[in-house]
Amino acid sequence: MSAAAAAERAARDSYGRLLAFLLAQGGGFAAAEDALADAFAAALATWPATGVPERPEAWLLTAARRRLTDAHRRRATATEAAPEVLRRALAEAETTPDAIPDHRLALLVACAAPEVELGARAPLMLQTVLGLDAARIASAFLVAPAAMGQRLVRAKRRLKEAGARFRLPDQTDVAARLPEVLAAIYAAYAAGAADPADGGTLAGEAAWLARLLAAMVPEDAEAQGLAALLLHLEARRPAGRDGGGRYVPLSAQDPAHWDAARQAEAETLLRRAATLAQPGRYQWEAAIASAHAMRRVLGRTPWGDILLLYDALVTATGSPVAAVNRAVVLAEVESPSAGLAALRVAGTDARLADYQPYWAALAAIAARAGAAEEALDAKRRAVGLATDPAVRNFLLEEG
Structure with missing residues (x-):
């Protein structure tokens, strides 16, 4: 694999994970992004001559932390102790990819901080944590790419002006910011599932984050509903292509090709959500996916039941897609x-x-x-x- 291809793959697969790790060290958002950008620039300059490292993610993390360390050293005064971020960075200098903590869910919650304007919270999560560009984010939210780009630039500028520093959120933060986090995870899944070049990576990551979030807040019905929905969608996503790579619509898919284990896990989550008696959008959508999954058992699609569920979803959300x-x-x-x-x-x-x-x-x-x-x-x-x-x-x- 060429140096450029390796850097592109690392950016696609690991950018959010690396950025979340850097922010978890206590630094500011702009500084962490700048450090990571410098690390990727250094990789493109260095790897063609030295070869792609065995662990590109670890190489990039080390380069980014070195950039942060240098910046903190320049700001430190003779009478002050080294900043906590510097101490942690030096202590963890030998971090390997397997040891890099995954703070992406925490960063998703942090992106919904009060410093971020409401309409930019979910898009900012998608860009910084999951690596989507403005055009793909705009498509997910049915707005013009130029407008979405401006929204993201404005959000980052305000964060920088406010001097906002991200921290790992506590349970109170999670509860207050949950709707925006759920929306971002859902949009990320939709974007990944619709991108044939992604190979299912982004969709799988979004489904994993949804499951993790559901475990963190077991008392929230919508978190359970989203995890159930994405598991149902993941269960049948591979069946959307035949052996030759041709598209297969849901109505023509063979239920035997659906992942029964994922469907069973989804049903468990959906039942848990129902016991909480807090109906919402993701639970309606998960129930629709569950009804489609019944074709495996019934041998037919229960269209009447699905129509009733869509009636409830449209009434609850007013969504044009619904x-x-x-x-x-x-x-x-x-x-x-x-x-x-x-x-x-x-x-x-x-x-x-x-x-x-x-x-x-x-x-x-x-x-x-x-x-x-x-x-x-x-x-x-x-x-x-x-x-x-x-x-x-x-x-x-x-x-």
Whole structure:
């Protein structure tokens, strides 16, 4: 593997973990980001000549901590003791990848601190902890990439001006900031699952963080619901591609290819959430995924039950994405014409203008309802918006 490819892979797989570790040492956000950026720059300058190290993550951590150490030394006065961050950095100089504590969940909670404006909290988590760029974050939140980029820049500038220093959160912090953390983990999963180049890494990391969070706050029903939802989605995600890498929609997937162990764990979490009597968005979505999983047992999809669950979800959230999915289910329960009418109503929400699954659903249901011209126009739009080649090919082959 080339030096550039190794650095790119380390950035994709380890950036959030390394940044969280540096911040957990007690430094400021800007300083930690600068140190890590310098470490990656040093890697690109050094590795082509010396070769890629056996443990790139450890090399980058050492380089970043050296940068932080130098900065603290420059600021230290003759009468002051070495800062705590310096003492820890020197004491842990031999850290290896296996020994690097994973503070990403703590950093997710820290990103929801009062210093961060409300609309930037979940996006900041996605960028700093999970490594998503502004364009992917914007897609997850159905906003323009330029607007999301400005939001992130503004959030970081305000953090720097406020001199905010992150710390490992306590249980009170977790409880107060939980909604933003759940939203970020969910968005990260969606982004990873939709990216064929990711290979499931980001989706798997998001599911792991959701499970960890559910264990941390067992009294929170929505944390249990999100973990259950992502486990159900992970259970069937590999079945979304056949042996040749072609896209397989949920309705055509073989339930025998779903991960039964993950589904069982998801059901345990969903039952635990139900006992807490605190219904919410993630629990509704997990219940929908659970109903789809029943096809393994029933041999059919319980569309009527799923429609009732979507009714509750749309009422509770007003989500345009949920409205699109409900329209698709309505086409199965009542008729393609009923589903098409509901899709047309959902499509009046401007946030769906560039939402590819909306146009794909419109193309499929319009074709079934006999609206051939509308179906063709929607299909062209869906193909143009598709970023996954397998999905694009599937759309082109349909009809």
